[in-house]
Amino acid sequence: MxxxxxxxxxxxxxxxxxxxxxxxxxxxxxxxxxxxxxxxxxxxxxxxxxxxxxxxxxxxxxxxxxxxxxxxxxxxxxxxxxxxxxxxxxxxxxxxxxxxxxxxxxxxxxRDPGPPTVSVHPSVITEFSSVTLYCQPPLYVSVSSCSFYTLSGLEWARSSCTRTLRGSDLLKNEQSAPAEVRVKFFYTERNEEMSPSPHSDKTIVAVKGDV
Structure with missing residues (x-):
């Protein structure tokens, strides 16, 4: 033992x-x-x-x-x-x-996906010049598409989170320059097509009349 x-x-x-x-x-x-x-x-x-x-x-x-x-x-x-x-x-x-x-x-x-950060360049354009819209999701998010829309009812969606538009594209038919166009952004996370991200704060693009 x-x-x-x-x-x-x-x-x-x-x-x-x-x-x-x-x-x-x-x-x-x-x-x-x-x-x-x-x-x-x-x-x-x-x-x-x-x-x-x-x-x-x-x-x-x-x-x-x-x-x-x-x-x-x-x-x-x-x-x-x-x-x-x-x-x-x-x-x-x-x-x-x-x-x-x-x-x-x-x-x-x-974490939660979180809203995108946004920027526009330039922020003042004419009807016939262009503005580039940048929608930047958080770095840890895998994105399938980004969407841009104006508070007056226009919307654009695409796979790229950068979009270049002319001033006339931002104006609805009944609008004319000069105008302040309020734009907001959101993105769709990959595999979450039915649950878009929180929307960004509004960003203003000023569309001036041609001189």
């Missing part, structure tokens, strides 16, 4: 020593900010070949998953069982006889 206990203690110490000898993996998270429909790629880089890795999210129990995978913000929220919006910390480990030390923690932010 005493010999058996000595053997158990010896194996426990040996197993712990082996675990301490394992190198920690390196975890990469790209991008670190996403929306619910956006995707994040987790890559747990292990020093030895393994088929699966262990992930720790916000101190929740370890989850066994592929060492390289891409998941959406919604899937991540469901996986961690946390409410939106959320800041999630993640670390990974792997098994090689014993569990390796954890990687350095990384952080993933799951």
């Amino acid at each position: 005493a010999g058996y206990l000595v053997f158990v203690v010896f194996m426990t110490v040996l197993s712990k020593a082996r675990g301490e000898d394992l190198a920690a993996p390196a975890l990469s998270v790209k991008p670190e900010i996403i929306t619910k429909s956006g995707t994040v790629t987790l890559h747990c880089q292990t020093p030895v070949p393994v088929s699966r890795c262990l992930y720790s999210f916000n101190k929740a129990p370890f989850k066994t998953m592929p060492c390289h995978q891409t998941i959406t913000g919604s899937e991540l929220l469901s996986l961690v069982d946390i409410k939106f919006p959320a800041e999630i910390n993640v670390a990974c480990s792997y098994l090689n006889a014993t569990a390796s030390p954890l990687s350095e923690k990384k952080f993933i932010s799951v």
